[in-house]
Amino acid sequence: RWPSLLKYYSHTDGVSWLEEYKARHNAGLEAQRIVASFSKRFFSEHVPCDGFSDIETLGCPSHFFEDELMCILNMEGRKGLTWKYYAKKILYFLRQQNILKNLKEYLQRPTERQSFLEGAVLIDQYCNPLSDICLKSVQAQVDDITDKVRKVLRTKNPRHPSLASKAGEVVVPEVELQRQVLDAMNCVLYEQLKYKGNELDYYNSLNSYIHQVLIRRTGIPISLSVLYLTIARQLGVKLEPVNFPSHFLLRWCQGKEGSTDIFDYTYIDAFGKGKQLTVKECEYLIGHHVTEEFYGVVTSKEVLQRMVGNLLNLGKRESTDQSYQLLRDSLDLYLAMYPDNVQHLMLQARLYFHLGIWPEKVLDILQHIQALDPSQHGAVGYLVQHTLEHIERRKEEVGPEVKHRSDEKHKEVCFSIGLIMKHKRYGYNCVIYGWDPACMMGHEWIRNMNVHSLPHGPHQPFYNVLVEDGSCRYAAQENLEYNAEPREIPHPDIGRYFSEFTGIHYLANTELEIRYPEDLELTRAAVQKIYGPGKE
Secondary structure: OOHHHHHHOOOOOOOOHHHHHHHHHHHHHHHHHHHHHHHHHHOOOOOOHHHHHHHHOOOOOHHHHHHHHHHHHOOOOOEOHHHHHHHHHHHHHHHHHHHHHHHHHHHHOOHHHOOHHHHHHHHHHHHOOOOOOOHHHHHHHHHHHHHHHHHHHHHHOOOOHHHOOOOOOOOOOOHHHHHHHHHHHHHHHHHHOOOEEOOOOOOOHHHHOHHHHHHHOEEOHHHHHHHHHHHHHHOOOOOEEEOOOOOOEEEEEOOOOOOOOHHHEEEEEOOOOOEEEOHHHHHHHHOOOOOHHHHOEOOHHHHHHHHHHHHHHHHHHOOOOOOOHHHHHHHHHHHHHOOOOHHHHHHHHHHHHHHOOOHHHHHHHHHHHHHHOHHHHHHHHHHHHHHHHHHHHHHHOOOOOOOOOOOHHHOOOOOOOOOEEEEOOOOOEEEEEEEEOOOOOOHHHHHHOOHHHOOOOOOOOEEEEEEOOOOEEEEEHHHEEEOOOOOOOOOOOHHHHEEEEOOOOEEEOHHHHHHOOOHHHHHHHHHHHHHOOOOO
């Protein structure tokens, strides 16, 4: 019944299965209770920091609780959308908390016990907590590549020392024997397996995730370097990471081990099919001269810092993701490594402030910034003032605004909640999750969006819509039309507002229906009229 739990048991364990079944059953009931409560508690706002407090103090084994959340997420069909939405949020939180704990433990280890591959996996797991990524699986794939390299090496030199010992136990001292390993690696990685630098889609975040690098066989310089370095070390060749500007490299010592002379090293470009470079060729690679310090070796923590820095920059570039999830995740990772970095603390505070979420956490961050750097008092003071105003406004909020279509002021509203629409001008597909009898945005938005150029201007109904590209928009009635071929809208917030997709339209969940109590019948009537009897 729960096959995913098998990994928690050994065949030699003496287990009371009745007790285990009871514990799993009770954990399932607890998970369902918490998931069911989230929509009512947090429909009107982002789940606050303390919203997960009852999950952090679970009275049941966390792996049983997680297993029930996965069962909810894997429910078949188009029902239970709201349950899936909040189960996903809770699971995301639980797994990230656990991964963050593992990362902090990793960073506290001695440097020689900090595997570059494990660090890359931790970053990958944190940014993709719902994916099934584990170090054991990633290591097995790397071991498989290493075995292929050994086969090639055996045809070239059957007595090579890398063939005699298990992974990690051998050290190949002679440069010529090391060269044979690197040649065999280049043959396997770039000729047989067709790994390559992703020049065409360089700024795709998938290039930074080690499990995706192994699946897609492409990446950016740093992710390919981590893979290359790991294989080389398993075969007895000690390569070292070099934090070269704009293009991450590895270095291979040709002189005395530990030499500080940059000319005693050959530099390897894993992004460029393992090409071996001189100091001068490294400069040609990026188009300018750099000082010797940039050819020095860096620690595993500095490698992770650069990987996270890349994701941070990608998170800032993402324009379609209105939740800025990648930016939030990469900031969490960066601050786990450098908790007193004022620049990134300020970015995190500004981001939460911009998103209008977690005002209490914003105040905590600002207090920390002020203690670290009193010169920031101007920016801190501005954000504190506006955050406190946000908290006060939230306290003043009364119950949800209820909109009845039968009200005279709503007589011009033609469309209803849950209908799949098409934008006449831009062609996107969307679903309605709210409406106003006239445009409720401010003058600046109306001017920027050129609303006055519409025949009916701002004095017509406007609709809140979830768009298939993941964005949320506010569309004028005259720009929307019924969708001739309605289909599911793949938006991350669908479950926040809707409980089910019927195949033609969405059914509002309980919280949305409270706010638009007459829309469901109107939606059903509209569907019957547009798509034919029996379709509602």
